Amino acid sequence: MPQNEGAPVSYANQSACLDVATGCFRAAVGDRSGPCSGTHERPCHIIRQLTACNELLFPARMQLREIPGARGQLVLVSIDGSCRLLPEPLDFHLRQSAGFMHSLLKHHKCVASLDVTRSHFDKYSSPLCDALPLSCLKKLTLSCGFPMSRGICAVIPSLTSLEELELDCASSSDSCAEFPMALAALVRASPFLGALSLAGISMEEQATKHLLASLTESGVLKDLTLDGRVVPECCHGELSQYLMSSSSLTSLRFTDESEKTEIAVLEGILHSRTISKVCISAYTGNAEIIQLVARILSENTVVKSFAISSTREEVFLADRVAYDTWLDALGENETLEKLWIFYRIWNRQQWIRFTHILSSKQRLKVYIFCSNKNDHLFTHVCRTLEDSGVHDKASCWLYLVKDNADLLKCKVFSGLFFDWDAHEGLQVTALRQLLDCSHLKSLIIDIRRGNLAVSSALAEYVQSTSLLRELQIEVRIALADELHLAGGAWWRLIVNSLSRNNSIKDLNISGSDMSDGDVESLVDAVSAKTKIRKLTFGACGMMTLNAFVNRLSVGIMGNHTLLDVVLYWPGWTKGKTQRGSCSPSTRQRPETRASWRLRLRSRRLLTHTGYTVSRQVNSRFLSFTPNRYSAAALERICMRHTELLEDLAELMEVSVAEINGMAHRHLRRTASLDAHMRITGVVKERVVCHPRDDGRIQLDDLGEDCWEMVRRFLMLDDVEEAVIHPENRSAIPAATT
Structure with a gap:
């Protein structure tokens, strides 16, 4: 690695090294320096060599993957978040890997998408900014610091082949003029930019107005996401005018706690004749905003999907009488097909009225945010929807079981989630009723090691059901007496039930203090199952993860129906790594390399299938x-x-x-x-x-x-x-x- 942590990596004169490139696991990777051979009829030759290419990219923590639905096109994506506990690569391998990444972007038009994290961009900004103007990217997903580097701002106008641009910056109170000007230049020059997502960046007033004017003139953008204070309040008039007059925009996702900006957005949606999908994620709920939403629901004949949510529940409790206007509007609306709302928005009588409206609509479906609470109002809402016969038009997703399981048979739920401190007797009783609940397709449960009663009830259900699609089990620390009495019987029950199940497609198991024998028996039980498409395993300790991977590697190449394998340590958090007893020691590093050897060796199979x-x-x-x-x-x-x-x-x-x-x-x-x-x-x-x-x-x-x-x-x-x-x-x- 470079001596200075985070310093940009030099990529100069690396192309020549690619002719004799060696991967980090195998002796020779082969020739990867040739130009792209892809045509309309024939994909590029590197698609058949993804395993070798990914070995070469691994020191830079990058990976090539095939893009679903796009024959012959690849995405180059950062995987540094999955490698936090791995040893640092040799400096030579790192330079070689950066050179290959640069060559791919510069010479291979089959690389149609790039997804770069902030740490990667900071380290490789020089080779990225040099290669991007010559790339043929259709999608760019970029996380970076703030203020943005002049290098990327200079590059953006040249990316005229882009169809999607997602930019997430570190939040800052300082406004930026260079980026919106660069983006405006791209909008004017590109005939393809159909999706734009901006988050965390504060844009300067005049540059923002120029960007909105360019978007209006372009008439190409279809999907817009604004997350955070992207548009300054002083530009709310221009933002509203753009939404009203755009002839191409069909989808808008907006998050901003500024009431003035939210009002401007809602006014723009009200008069838009193209926007059909709306998501407001920081709803503030004052009187003017409530009335604007009511007008959209009653007057706009274009919006088919409407979602309202907020992190602050109190905004829905201020004036429930005012929300009667939403009911009036919904009664008149014949266009809306999907509605997302929070359950506290209406009282009991209002929910009864809503169920009558819902029953009269042929196309309308409602998705209810419940915040994982089982209070009296939520129970009433579920009962009302069930008793009115509109459960097939409503969804509350997961049912949280904490103090009781009274709503277990309500068909508005599609899954069951046991709270971590749910009583053992309640868990056992609920599990024994699940075979009669055909509407439940997913189950999330915590089990203490050695808890024979819960394990037995779970095993009986898993081996008998033909309807369960997703199962997530977290194994928690045991009570000493329970573990002493149960021995390993509790785990054998679970493993045997998994080996007999033929319906689960997504299996997620995590836990602490798992022995190698526990892990190996789990892998043996599920690796031969042709129904499982995604397998996720988490453990606090690299040795346990290595035991899982080494056992799975025995038969992975013969399994063509397992499409995704995810490994994680519960200590990994967003943007951070928790250090401690789970950090890898020097002795563990060879096994760590073996784990990643499997991931790279099987990547061709997994991604291709x-x-x-x-x-x-x-x-x-x-x-x-x-x-x-x-x-x-x-x-x-x-x-x-x-x-x-x-x-x-x-x-x-x-x-x-x-x-x-x-x-x-x-x-x-x-x-x-x-x-x-x-x-x-x-x-x-x-x-x-x-x-x-x-x-x-x-x-x-x-x-x-x-x-x-x-x-x-x-x-x-x-x-x-x-x-x-x-x-x-x-x-x-x-x-x-």
């Missing part, structure tokens, strides 16, 4: 246009990993039989001999073989039945793909057969 599923789950699946990679991915799912078709059917909201039929119809388009050879790039049009002197049968003599028999043993991925670099394309003659 997840990308395969996500890529198909969109409207384009209905009008599937086959190419080598999409057809090969679909073929692999249908022939080897049919479990993933269930996920596809669930996300597209169709039956498994229907999605299976659609998939096989798509595959039939590449089933013939000519189509197979064409899509794999073997021939340009059709297969034509030169006649043999001995008259023996040739490939093009095979009938459909014979070729179908061959195809049972031949997949698209079995045909080797030739990597063609851009500079060599002109020298390669086009195929004629």
Whole structure:
């Protein structure tokens, strides 16, 4: 590492080193310095080499990933938050890694997205600012300090290929003029910038007005997020005018505790004819604002999704009579489809009135913030929604069980969350009733080590249910008497139940004082399950995490349905690392490297499989246009990993039989001999073989039945793909057969 912590890393003259680059785990990574070979028909060659590329990027704590839904496009993302306890890399590896990152951004148009944390930007600002003007980024997510560096402000206007820009700055009372001017220049120059998110930056008055004017003139931006005091109060008139007159903006998320700015935003929404999705996250709730919201709900015929929330509950208690105007407006509104509100906004009588309104609306659904409280009003709200028969139009998400479980069977909840100090008897009773609660799909529970009663009730439910999709278990410190009496039986019950369950897709287990045997038995129970898509494990101690990873690595390459593995230590917090007994010692570091070796070795499998599923789950699946990679991915799912078709059917909201039929119809388009050879790039049009002197049968003599028999043993991925670099394309003659 550089001697000065946080000093910018030099990237000069690093490209030459990439020809003989070595990763931090394997001896040779290979040639990564070639230019991008991606075309519209063929993704770049580095997509097939992500594991090796990520080894080279690892010292800089960066990672390449495939972008779901975007064939052949990659995102370069910071992973420093996951590496806080790992040993520092060698200085040579760090310089080499920074040089490769610089080369990727500068020369590979397949790198379409960049996500950089504040610590990364501070360290690599020089190579980033040098490479970004020559990049082809479509999305940039950047966290940085304040005031912003002149380097990034100078770069922003040149990023004309950007479609999305997310900027999060350290909060500051000082206003900035350089950034809004740079952003205004980008808005004027870019024909693609459709999404903009700004947080934590205070912009100077005249520069802000110039930016809002540029946004109005551009007519391209569709999605705007303003978080914090981004727009000064003196510009609230210009902000309101922009929202009113924008011809392109359809989504607005706004967080600002300034009443004047909030009023300006609501006035702009009221008169907008394009904004259909609104989220106000710092609602202040004075009389004028209440009336403006009522007018939006009654007069605006464009808004389909409206969310109101606040961190201060008292803003909803000031004048409940005034909120009658919202009920009047909702009764007249025939456009709104989704409404997010806090349960304390109305009293009991008002909620009864709202349920009558909700029952009369065919499209409206309500999502209720409950702040994890089970007071009398909240109980009344849930009972009213249930008794009125509108539970299918309302959602309260998780049900917090603390003192009682009276609302366990209310269908407005989709999950159950046991409070950490919920009584043992209450937990056991509730768990034994869960098989009768088909509406509950997720469960969060804390268990003390050795608590046989709760473990037994949980195990009985887990091994019997076919409806549970998400399970989160936190194992807490045991009472000495309980642990002595139960021994390891309590844990064996849980592990055995997980091995018998066939419905859980998202499993999250964390705890302290877990032995290697506990961890290994858990991995053995879940690693062979084809239903689990995401596995999260947390432990206070790197040795425990290493035991988990080493056991999981035994069979990870054969598991094509596990899409995501997350490891964490409960001491990791946002932006900080808690130091103490859990910090890695020198002796632990080789095992730490082994853990990350698994993560990098399995990354190609995890990202490619997840990308395969996500890529198909969109409207384009209905009008599937086959190419080598999409057809090969679909073929692999249908022939080897049919479990993933269930996920596809669930996300597209169709039956498994229907999605299976659609998939096989798509595959039939590449089933013939000519189509197979064409899509794999073997021939340009059709297969034509030169006649043999001995008259023996040739490939093009095979009938459909014979070729179908061959195809049972031949997949698209079995045909080797030739990597063609851009500079060599002109020298390669086009195929004629």
